[in-house]
Amino acid sequence: MIQAIYSATAGMINQQTIVEVVTNNLANSSTYGYKSDELSFGRILGTLTPTKSGGAIYSINNIDNIVIKYGTDFNQGGMQRTDNVLDLALDGDGFFAIQYPDGIRYTRSGNFSKN
Structure with a gap:
């Protein structure tokens, strides 16, 4: 049982x-x-x-x-060209390190923007 x-x-x-x-x-x-x-x-x-x-x-x-x-x-995923100068892509291993108020966060998303 x-x-x-x-x-x-x-x-x-x-x-x-x-x-x-x-x-x-x-x-x-x-x-x-x-x-x-x-x-x-x-x-x-x-x-x-x-x-x-x-x-x-x-x-x-x-x-x-x-x-x-x-x-x-x-x-690695596919890359696509954009017309945005703030769009970045990583080729190979690694992450973007983004500083937040509560610490660093890591991402592979490269669609950045200005404040």
Whole structure:
């Protein structure tokens, strides 16, 4: 019974992660310099391990398509020429360091403007 609840909970958390990543990628699809998040999926099989007292410890059992890797894709995106002299692009690794009142923030978005 407990194992079934654990499996159902793991499945719900997995689906929640998928929805969060997909909606974040969609919401930022038109943001200059945005680096999308990626998910990798795998399968976890269960095991039953006997204990010295004659009992057993149940491990995760047969969860398909679970998120096993979650990270940001930092591959170089395409560049597009603009007529704005304040538009900059980074070729290769690196970020623009922007000074804010509460500290430095890093971005790859190069669509700058004057105050």
